[in-house]
Amino acid sequence: MEPAVMSQVLAVILAAGKSTRMKSDIPKVLHPICGRPMIEYVLDAARAAGADRLVVIVGHRADLVKAALQHHPDVEFAEQTEQKGTGHAVMMAADALASHSGATLILAGDTPLLQGSSLKSLLDTRETTQAACVIGTAETQNNEGLGRIVRSSDGRFERIVEQKDATPEQRRITEINTGCYAFSTPLLLQSLQQLRPNNSQSEYYLTDCPRILMDGGQTVDACCSLTLEEALGVNTRVQLADARASIQKSILQDLMLQGVTIEDPAQTAIDFGVRIGRDTVIRPFTVIERDTVIEDQCTIGPLQHLPAGSVIRKTG
Incomplete structure (x- = not known):
């Protein structure tokens, strides 16, 4: 052995x-x-x-x-x-x-x-x-x-x-x-x-x-x-939605504590692994998918969808 x-x-x-x-x-x-x-x-x-x-x-x-x-x-x-x-x-x-x-x-x-x-x-x-x-x-x-x-x-x-x-x-x-x-x-x-x-x-x-x-x-x-x-385990799609709401809240809170303004968290979806710079503003009805990188002092939205892996740089 x-x-x-x-x-x-x-x-x-x-x-x-x-x-x-x-x-x-x-x-x-x-x-x-x-x-x-x-x-x-x-x-x-x-x-x-x-x-x-x-x-x-x-x-x-x-x-x-x-x-x-x-x-x-x-x-x-x-x-x-x-x-x-x-x-x-x-x-x-x-x-x-x-x-x-x-x-x-x-x-x-x-x-x-x-x-x-x-x-x-x-x-x-x-x-x-x-x-x-x-x-x-x-x-x-x-x-x-x-x-x-x-x-x-x-x-x-x-x-x-x-x-x-x-x-x-x-x-x-x-x-x-x-x-x-x-x-x-x-x-x-x-x-x-x-x-x-x-x-x-x-x-x-x-x-x-x-x-x-x-x-x-x-x-x-x-x-x-x-x-x-x-x-509690996720056994139904109702429980899946509940788990998502909890994790999404944590993601948004972490970003806001790092210096990102999220004007309306209830109308914003940001995936795990997204990096956003300080003083960037995320306006309502915005969806940001995984592995996206956004630099400092950008404004995203309203009504904007950034697919996975997007890179947004500050202009000007």
Whole structure:
């Protein structure tokens, strides 16, 4: 056996699903938000948390996902040819996990609002507690349909209870599982080897891994470091629009704080990766696509569309 490759953090991103609820032939993770596939925001969040190896689990239209991400030198791929659950998807990364001795983040590729700082909190908690697994959680009153985090009277994590299995008292729990995890990689591999499809769907559930580890005497913790907004996945085009609105707001705010005047943010669309100089004015009903560069002291619009890669220089 080859010696383990030392690496600070490996991130496994689940991206094998179809776009059933999106009613689309395009893989869900490739639907664009502000000029880039939504999965690229997840990759950014993983990197910001410290991940230096990124393993994307592909499945549905794997060729398209690989082609879209081939320009990322730190991305590796593993393929899930049969959709047998989240635990099964992570099993497909076994070779990459076996060569890694650090921590492993597990994330969903359809959560473009994830923040690196939230994921870093998961990793820091695992490092401090030396837990086998830390589950990322969020607090919300809108917990319908979400897995509840059950804790003991002294606040220790006990288990995840899905909505369908929850008692009336458990359904009132407002701390929910976000589907983000930080694992000790060797212990993650051990728990994956013990997973069984003991459910009506005959699928391997990643949510069973924390229980397997606890039954084996390992420590599992839950860290409420995420907001519900950043944790919820994009499953419909309505949710896609909601995610776009949030990311667009952030892009416009950053530009304005850098010295760009945007007269009417509600009537302006600017993609990720656009660079705009100081004292430039963006007038209403303007659309600026990805990788456009605009120099200082320009006026753009109103009613103007700049295609991707445009270069606008100051005149006079």
